[in-house]
Amino acid sequence: xxxxxxxxxxxxxxxxxxxxxxxxxxxxxxxxxxxxxxxxxxxxxxxxxxxxxxxxxxxxxxxxxxxxxxxxxxxxxxxxxxxxxxxxxxxxxxxxxxxxxxxxxxxxxxxxxxxxxxxxxx
Amino acid sequence: xxxxxxxxxxxxxxxxxxxxxxxxxxxxxxxxxxxxxxxxxxxxxxxxxxxxxxxxxxxxxxxxxxxxxxxxxxxxxxxxxxxxxxxxxxxxxxxxxxxxxxxxxxxxxxxxxxxxxxxxxxxxxxxxxxxxxxxxxxxxxxxxxxxxxxxxxxxxxxxxxxxxxxxxxxxxxxxxxxxxxx
Numbered sequence: 001x002x003x004x005x006x007x008x009x010x011x012x013x014x015x016x017x018x019x020x021x022x023x024x025x026x027x028x029x030x031x032x033x034x035x036x037x038x039x040x041x042x043x044x045x046x047x048x049x050x051x052x053x054x055x056x057x058x059x060x061x062x063x064x065x066x067x068x069x070x071x072x073x074x075x076x077x078x079x080x081x082x083x084x085x086x087x088x089x090x091x092x093x094x095x096x097x098x099x100x101x102x103x104x105x106x107x108x109x110x111x112x113x114x115x116x117x118x119x120x121x122x
Numbered sequence: 123x124x125x126x127x128x129x130x131x132x133x134x135x136x137x138x139x140x141x142x143x144x145x146x147x148x149x150x151x152x153x154x155x156x157x158x159x160x161x162x163x164x165x166x167x168x169x170x171x172x173x174x175x176x177x178x179x180x181x182x183x184x185x186x187x188x189x190x191x192x193x194x195x196x197x198x199x200x201x202x203x204x205x206x207x208x209x210x211x212x213x214x215x216x217x218x219x220x221x222x223x224x225x226x227x228x229x230x231x232x233x234x235x236x237x238x239x240x241x242x243x244x245x246x247x248x249x250x251x252x253x254x255x256x257x258x259x260x261x262x263x264x265x266x267x268x269x270x271x272x273x274x275x276x277x278x279x280x281x282x283x284x285x286x287x288x289x290x291x292x293x294x295x296x297x298x299x300x301x302x303x304x
Contacts, residue, residue, distance in 0.1 A: 010274045017282045041123065
């Protein structure tokens, strides 16, 4: 891959991202955490994480922090995803397949409605 | 786990848990020698010789420590079943290096799988770590170092949609290009 060309691309990427961030009022921060321990990975956590990143890219969502973490200790519920919006208490979801992840992104992260069927009571 | 890229992700998680600031991942396919090697090099907290000796044994690993689980014994068994090996070198406070090698053409060798997806997840999911990915098939190479990218972005998160698209394209095209050799 041509390194210089790719750095020029990156400058454009940065400017686009900056423009968008300036244009919108920053609301409460949204954080999504995906459990990536051995059990999570074996249960499909990488595909779940990929589905979340794809969703952000396709829906053009700004200001979302995506994190991965090690084992959460709820093996039978893997893959596990936690959603934290602003000061609200974290919501933990279990058995989050890519389809469920897209639902959580749409209903909870975009529209503030918890997806009750997949919520784990902790 | 049905992909080498998933096993790779699993062992890299150990480097992340070990508090590494710099992690280098190498995947080297050598068709002439018929070998496939994956290496993970980190500067995390490392382990003493006793722990290193224990972690490849699934019956000794204590679940409560949770530093390493079943992931390593499974990968070691997979490598050894394919005329390969699993080797781990570690120094407390300096870091750890894991090498796992397979006979590339061995019938039981798992497919490499989604390397780009694995790298993207690591990069975006642990942005505080300096990542270097190195992938080569014979003479074709792809090297990805995230330091100049982060510098250019000046604090814009990697999870911004434009940045994600750029990273995904860079990784996917780079890996495809290396694989088009065969």
